[in-house]
Amino acid sequence: MKTLVSLAAASLLLTACVSSPADEPMTPATANDVSAAVEAAEAARKQAASVGHEWRDTGGFIDEARSLMEDGKYDEAMALAEKAEAQGELGYQQWKIETSKLQANNE
Amino acid sequence: MKKLIAAAAALAVVAGSPLVAQASPEEDLKDFQAHYMKRFPGVSVDDYTNGVYAVNADARSSWESIEDFPPYDEALIQGEQFFNEKFANGKTYADCFPNGGIGIRQNYPYFDSESGDIKTLEGEINECREANGETPLKWKVGKLAAISAYMASTSDGKKLNVEVPDDPRALEWYNKGKEFYYSKRGQLNLSCANCHVDNPGMRIRADTLSPALGHPSHFPVWRMKWAAKDNSNDLGGLGTMHRRFGGCNKQVRAKPFPAQSDEYKALEYFLTYMSNGVPVSASRTRK
Numbered sequence: 077m078k079t080l081v082s083l084a085a086a087s088l089l090l091t092a093c094v095s096s097p098a099d100e101p102m103t104p105a106t107a108n109d110v111s112a113a114v115e116a117a118e119a120a121r122k123q124a125a126s127v128g129h130e131w132r133d134t135g136g137f138i139d140e141a142r143s144l145m146e147d148g149k150y151d152e153a154m155a156l157a158e159k160a161e162a163q164g165e166l167g168y169q170q171w172k173i174e175t176s177k178l179q180a181n182n183e
Numbered sequence: 184m185k186k187l188i189a190a191a192a193a194l195a196v197v198a199g200s201p202l203v204a205q206a207s208p209e210e211d212l213k214d215f216q217a218h219y220m221k222r223f224p225g226v227s228v229d230d231y232t233n234g235v236y237a238v239n240a241d242a243r244s245s246w247e248s249i250e251d252f253p254p255y256d257e258a259l260i261q262g263e264q265f266f267n268e269k270f271a272n273g274k275t276y277a278d279c280f281p282n283g284g285i286g287i288r289q290n291y292p293y294f295d296s297e298s299g300d301i302k303t304l305e306g307e308i309n310e311c312r313e314a315n316g317e318t319p320l321k322w323k324v325g326k327l328a329a330i331s332a333y334m335a336s337t338s339d340g341k342k343l344n345v346e347v348p349d350d351p352r353a354l355e356w357y358n359k360g361k362e363f364y365y366s367k368r369g370q371l372n373l374s375c376a377n378c379h380v381d382n383p384g385m386r387i388r389a390d391t392l393s394p395a396l397g398h399p400s401h402f403p404v405w406r407m408k409w410a411a412k413d414n415s416n417d418l419g420g421l422g423t424m425h426r427r428f429g430g431c432n433k434q435v436r437a438k439p440f441p442a443q444s445d446e447y448k449a450l451e452y453f454l455t456y457m458s459n460g461v462p463v464s465a466s467r468t469r470k
Contacts (some may be wrong), residue, residue, distance in 0.1 A: 130438040174366040
């Protein structure tokens with residue numbers, strides 16, 4: 077139960093953090109930073125998808141981040157890529173929690 | 184946004200699903216239906232074919248008025264015409280199904296011991312087309328949904344009767360569907376069961392959550408939401424169960440699976456088995 081509450085709290089915190097102007101990067105992001113962040117986000121998305129727990133908007137965030145990167149809007153792209161990466165990680169973590177619950181029920 | 188997440192969190196916390204441990208399908212069925220009998224005393228098993236209108240009197244009143252002039256009538260007429268159309272080789276859908284495809288909806292989906300696969304009605308409609316040299320139809324909507332809706336309408340009143348035979352492969356499909364149903368997914372961290380087992384009859388913003396018992400009995404369904412989205416023809420409001428599964432997954436912000444994927448076939452198998460005994464009432468109107 078504590079793990080579930082933590083997951084929900086992490087999700088809420090993530091939403092709040094990503095949309096908060098106070099959390100914008102201290103130094104402007106570069107094309108290389110964004111490219112690496114997008115790559116990391118895509119890897120996290122694929123990991124969640126591999127266990128059937130990809131979240132609805134993750135792929136869209138990555139596409140949008142790529143598009144912003146092409147337009148030279150690196151800070152905005154960076155924020156979206158990081159959000160997508162966190163979603164991918166949380167989706168995968170969600171699968172692990174659900175799987176362990178199931179195993180516990182079956183024991 | 185914050186309100187939506189708060190509502191989801193509240194739903195997720197109030198979890199008391201009746202099926203938690205590994206049990207046989209028969210035991211699950213008994214516990215599942217008993218849960219609803221206890222939650223809504225006085226609502227008969229038969230009435231669960233009416234979905235949310237079985238447990239919400241106000242909504243039922245307006246729904247019954249809509250049903251006086253059913254918006255899906257034309258779609259069913261067209262579905263019957265499509266069903267009777269001859270393929271290029273002169274055969275029809277009736278040649279592919281037992282009893283000519285009439286009055287068989289209540290037996291779907293079923294486990295096919297030869298292939299080890301789950302067969303859905305929509306899946307077999309497209310298999311029939313391909314076996315007769317026709318191209319498969321688009322899943323979820325349009326002509327396929329209309330044919331399925333017509334076929335289902337010929338089963339109106341017949342009680343769902345899905346079997347899980349004594350075959351480990353069938354049990355595997357069943358358990359896969361059961362696991363899917365009780366697994367939280369998406370950004371809102373909600374399972375199907377959180378809404379439709381733990382909280383039926385409760386409000387989620389402006390809507391009342393429908394009970395899971397009986398859900399598969401009224402598909403394909405005519406939804407006013409879908410009809411408003413596509414009013415280009417008389418079939419716009421129709422959709423299959425897998426279309427609805429995808430919509431539900433999107434609502435909890437999970438990426439939906441494709442129609443007729445193993446995930447959704449397993450889900451349909453489990454969910455329909457849980458509704459055994461509920462009469463079919465295909466193509467009714469829903470919000």
